[in-house]
Amino acid sequence: MQILPLQKEHYPQVARIYKEGLATGIATFETEVPDWETWNKKFLPHGRFVIEENHEVVAWCALSPTSPRAVYKGVVENTVYVGAAHQRKGYGRMLLEHLIEFCETEGYWTLQAAIFPQNRASIKLHEDCGFRVLGIREKIAQRHGVWHDNVLMERRSKKVKFIKNVLVLCTGNSCRSQMAHGYLKGMAKKKAQIYSAGVEIHGLNLNAVSIMAEDGVDISSHTSNHIEDYEGISWDFIITVCDQAHENCPIIKAPNAVRLHQNFSDPSKITGSNKEIHAAFLKTRNAIKEYCRKFIETNL
Known part of the structure; x- marks a missing residue:
């Protein structure tokens, strides 16, 4: 034979x-x-x-x-x-x-x-x-x-290296998802295409821009986008970073996506002195950075 x-x-x-x-x-x-x-x-x-x-x-x-x-x-x-x-x-x-x-x-x-x-x-x-x-x-x-x-x-094919599409989703694509977007983009390099969006649009939070800049990550050119802006993209991973977005995540049609959830505290809700607000953003930023590092190590 x-x-x-x-x-x-x-x-x-x-x-x-x-x-x-x-x-x-x-x-x-x-x-x-x-x-x-x-x-x-x-x-x-x-x-x-x-x-x-x-x-x-x-x-x-x-x-x-x-x-x-x-x-x-x-x-x-x-x-x-x-x-x-x-x-x-x-x-x-x-x-x-x-x-x-x-x-x-x-x-x-x-x-x-x-x-x-x-x-x-x-x-x-x-x-x-x-x-x-x-x-x-x-x-x-x-x-x-x-x-x-x-x-x-x-x-x-098992040999062709497909670039992964990763979506980070939160309520307004203003703060937490933007920080995660910035870290994931830098850490993933060319292994993944990173997007962030919200179930609503609240605009880019300037305190988020500032706290990320302190760590050498520039997100000042990011825009606040609605999830519908990315309709038609085949997602490999959908990461929700707040509970409200997690509850709305099932509306996204992505049958093959791995869906992950980690709720981070929302520093934009903190009121008080500039020092207290800065501390809140710093705490959330560091938690997001560590999560992104582990995500890259585990999935990419």
Whole structure:
């Protein structure tokens, strides 16, 4: 048994396996097996493999682009077929793992699969190989006049270093979240993109600017932003730094975000002498600094 690059001479056997898949009704929306020229245009010229056993092709796989746009050059869709007489022998997993390794080497950052919900074996195979279900594309296409759903799955590369998106959230994006924003930005360097926002907008607190400047961190150019200003960003971490923001955090649609909460005392609520106000800001700033340091060590 060996895994080989798929060549034109393999196609008659590839087409036979393809035809067996069509017959199941849960492998593809195609209704007939394409000729070599059509098949060759559909799939990328690389990332095509067969498993050959005793000079017989028992399984094949290929990659197809998801978009012609250059920004999506690292996103491809995989196709894996195993001959009917050779299923449940581990060939599908062997081929998919080989394809994943190829994609990692070539720098693809997302590998997708669109699978019929009834094809539970394929869904399980992909889950076992590190794919996750993104959702169901309902009635995505027709075949023989019947609308069918598709399960959309993807695997993100383990080698590509994605920059994390971190959101620090408080009530008014005035004081505590701004200080955390400043520290996290400096500590994370290029490992993360840091944002801060509020469930309301109260404006940048000048005492927060001053106390951060004492520690060599300039946040004077920060703006006070509402969480809605960042709609559409995929968050990796959402850190709430006050209880009120924590209570409102569930309204943020970020199913894959790690949500963390640490309530810090609000120095802007302190009244008294300048010395007392300064002491309150200093205490909160130092607590936030230590929290940010631990966050970076633990998560980035």
